[in-house]
Amino acid sequence: MRPLFEHVSIEAGQSWALLWRELPEIPFIWHYHPEFELTLTLNARGQRYIGEQLADFAPGDLVLVGPNLPHTWAASERPDPSQPMLAVVVWFTPSWLEGLVAQLPELAPLRRLLQQGGRGLAFSAAAAARAQPHLLGLQARSAAERIPLLLEALLILAQDLNAAPISSQLPQSGGDASRQRLDRVLAHLHRHFAEPPDLPALAALAALSLGAFQRFFKRHTGHSVLSYLSQLRIGHACQLLIQTNKPIGVIASEVGYRNLAHFNRQFLASKQLTPSALRARYPRAQEAMKARAGLP
Numbered sequence: 001m002r003p004l005f006e007h008v009s010i011e012a013g014q015s016w017a018l019l020w021r022e023l024p025e026i027p028f029i030w031h032y033h034p035e036f037e038l039t040l041t042l043n044a045r046g047q048r049y050i051g052e053q054l055a056d057f058a059p060g061d062l063v064l065v066g067p068n069l070p071h072t073w074a075a076s077e078r079p080d081p082s083q084p085m086l087a088v089v090v091w092f093t094p095s096w097l098e099g100l101v102a103q104l105p106e107l108a109p110l111r112r113l114l115q116q117g118g119r120g121l122a123f124s125a126a127a128a129a130r131a132q133p134h135l136l137g138l139q140a141r142s143a144a145e146r147i148p149l150l151l152e153a154l155l156i157l158a159q160d161l162n163a164a165p166i167s168s169q170l171p172q173s174g175g176d177a178s179r180q181r182l183d184r185v186l187a188h189l190h191r192h193f194a195e196p197p198d199l200p201a202l203a204a205l206a207a208l209s210l211g212a213f214q215r216f217f218k219r220h221t222g223h224s225v226l227s228y229l230s231q232l233r234i235g236h237a238c239q240l241l242i243q244t245n246k247p248i249g250v251i252a253s254e255v256g257y258r259n260l261a262h263f264n265r266q267f268l269a270s271k272q273l274t275p276s277a278l279r280a281r282y283p284r285a286q287e288a289m290k291a292r293a294g295l296p
Contacts, residue, residue: 010035016092016150020139022084026075032179035091036117037065038157039073040128040135044085045242046075047235050120051167051222054231056238062128062135064157066118067094069167070182074235077243088135090150100151107151109158120166127160167222181206182220189225193232194256197225233257234270241279248275 010017017035026044041061048057050071057063059079065071078085097114100107113121123131134153138146157163184205189197202225203213217225233255240251249260252275257263267275 010091010093014143015096015147016090018138018146019087019089019091021087021089023087024078024084026073026085026087029072031072032068032070033091034067035093036067036097036113037071038090038092038135038154039063039065040088040132041073041075042086042088043078043080043083044073044075044087045077045079046073046239048073053120053166053222054228054235055122055166056235060125060128060132062123062131062157063166064113064117064121064123066120066167069118069120071120076239088138090135090138107155110154112158113154116163116165121157121160121163122166123157123160124162124164127157127163131156178216178220181208181216185217189229189232193229193236194254196256197229199225229256230266231270234267237263237267237275238271238278241275242282248279251275 026041026046039062041057042059045058046056048055048061048063048071050063050065051069057073057075073087075085094114097110101110101114131153134149134156137149141149185202188202188205199214200210202217203210206213206216208216214224217223217228221228223231237251237255240246240254241248244251246254248263252260252263255263257266264274267278271278
C-alpha cells in the first residue's frame, strides 16, 4: 500500500512538488522521505503521528515535517460529512530553501524553517489561518504563478513565534535496514493495538534480541513499546468518543483496556480530562450521530 500523502518526486525542471488529495478518510500509513513536507488538513479530525509524538489534530491543522522524520495522519471523522477531507501537501528540499536564502537576502526569515523545521513544527492557529488562503490557491495556478503564493505562505510561517516543535530529537539515520525493522514493528502495532503486546514477537519481527529491540524502539520512537501502545490506544479511544455514541466502557474494551478504571486513569493522564469530558466537547458530532441514527 502506498502512503496516503503519496510521495511525489520533484522532477527535473521543478523546484518543489504539490499534492492535492480529497479523501473519504485518512488511514494510518507510516512513511518518511528526504524532503521537508508542509501539510494542511481540512474537514478532518483525528490523530497525527510525527517522530515520537502522537497528537490530535482538527480542521485547519498545519504542520511542517522535517526530512526523514517518520510521520502519518489517521482520521475518519469529517465535520462536514457532505464534503471530503482535504490534504494540501507541499514538498521541498533543504537545498532549495538554502539556495533561496543565499540568493535573495530578503528571504532570510526562511532560515528559521531550516533551523527548527528538522524536528517538525506545528504552527499556531493564527499563522495557519493566514497561510491557508495562499496554500489553497496553489491548485488553480500555473507552475510559475504558484511560486509567489508558496513563498508568501512560507514567510508567514517562518515568522510564527508560537509554532511548537513536534519531535524532541532529530530522526535517526540508521539506514534502510533499521527503517524496514521499524516499519514492520509499527505496522504490526497499529494493526493489533487492542491486543496485549507480545514483546518477543515484536523483537522477532525486527530480527533483534529482546533487549536490543527494546533499546532500538526507544531510540527511534522516543517511547517504550508500552508507552507508545498506550498513546495509540488513547488516540483511537478519542476517535470513538467523538465519532460514536458507544458507552465509554465498550470503547475502553475495544481499544484494549479490560479494566475501565485503568482506562480512565490512563486517559486522564494523557489528555488531562476524562473521556466523558472529551465527548462533551464535541456536541455537534454527537448530535449528527444521533440524527443519522434517527434518535431524538
